[in-house]
Amino acid sequence: MKKNMGSADKAVRILIAVAIAILYFGNIVTGTLGIVLLVLAAVFLLTSLVSFCPLYTLVGLNTCPAKR
Template sequence: MKINMGAADRAVRLLLVAVIALLYFTGNISGIAAIILGVLAVVFAFTSFTGFCPLYYPFKVSSIRRNK
């Protein structure tokens, strides 16, 4: 796995994970919405910590800034 996510991309995903967790633990989301958003949060957390997004790979997308 080659890193294809920049720092800003990773930070936004971690922020979304925090928001989803906050909504869940305060009881604002429940049921199917909580399950779907929970799975999404786990995926976002995993991709943020590894720096690799599997959906970027087939399209050869990278959010890493490259100095020229």
């Protein structure tokens, strides 16, 4: 897997994942919506840790800075 996520993109995804987790575990978002958002947060966190987003590959997007 070739990295296709830049540091700003990873930071935003991590912040969103943390916000969703706080909402879920604070019982602000519950039920099916809460579970769906929690799964989305897990995907955001995982893709941030590995610096690779499969969806970016499908649409041809790359936010990782070019290596010189």
